[in-house]
Amino acid sequence: MIRIHVRRKAFGDTEVLRGLRLDLAPGERVAVLGPSGVGKSTFLRIVAGVDRAFEGEVQRPDNIAIVFQEPTLLRWRSVLQNLTLTHPGLPEESARAMLRRVGLEAKAGDYPGQLSLGQQRRVALARAFVGRPELLILDEPFVSLDPALAEEMIALTESLIAETRPAVLLVTHVRAEAERLGERIVRLEGSPATLV
């Protein structure tokens, strides 16, 4: 069970979030829909445990994975190392199997900079799923992609979620994405923002 309760989050005197409550059952997929700039990323950073300066408490599993808007890869390490370094103790064979699953087996030894943007995003997805996370956080992962690539990435994400069954928290401003990946849709609105 994942329990999120943010009583208050402020940057200086500006209150960004107030009175947020969200529970996720294991394997449940929740989409948080909200316009740009409402505080979605702030909310995600709190859930992910990156931002700890807030009032409230979050109960989260240890094994979390995250996919950002950008691939956010270690550009100075090989594609394979991008998977193994972020998962200490992961057998190299599992990492290779995951790369095979996303169609990048041949690129294991390349640096991310040698890959196309679409391939880099697939590496980011492979990195997210290879550790079989209990909670997967997706921060607008398909924004800024052209429609064809976005469709390809959404389909791949869907099938990977179906295989690993993590609880999913997706944040987006696109309703179609929210409806497609989420079982339950909540909206983040207002100033300070809250869930409705």
Place this chain on the structure above:
Amino acid sequence: MTRDAAARLVSLAAILGLWVVGAALTADPTILPGPWKLLGPLWHEIASGELPFHLWKTLVRVAWAFVLAMSIGIAIGTLMGTNPEADRWLDPWLVVFLNLPALVLVVLCYLWIGLNETAAITAVTLNKIPNVVTIVREGARSLDPELDAMARVYRMPRLARLRHVVLPQLAPYIAAAARGGIAVIWKIVLVVEFLGRSNGIGFKIHMYFQLFDVGMVLIYALSFVVVMLLVEAAFLRPWESRVRRWRTA
């Protein structure tokens, strides 16, 4: 790469050519002896063991000061670049030390610590740290916050984060600090030796300066320049191209 090497050789040969022309124009070996006139004395200094001994002494001091200044400078620079509170408190110190003339620090270290090896290396290290801090702080300020968030979410161990996430981002800045650093350090080491040591290249230069022996001053100074060029070619440049490999792949 061969074009690069050729350009380097021609450029070095041009310096030598300038020297030959200058020596011919002054036509006075006590002011500027030609390069060939130094070969005999150079060989004598090497054969007697005099030159290798002092060269080694200076090299050890350079190595100590370099390692100390780089490691302390990288630690302070990273702290200041990532922690605004630390930056606020340490910045005035940095400005003071940046503007303190090298000579003042050297003299004060000798006066306070004594005319010994510790004082010599402390003086050089203190002179170099502020430069390293300034450069590395710039690098630490430009660290990618998204990568940091990624590393935290995936619970990368602290040491792995430092080695695979932070240091590779700082590498270009560290390389810049190291290259500029080694040159500055050996110049200050000479001043330190000139003022208060009884061995090392700086000491020999001081001695031959008092004897007005331009030839020997040149022999000692240039032999160390050659050693430093070798150090750069053998260690610094290969290391730099190794950490830069991913950019050009």
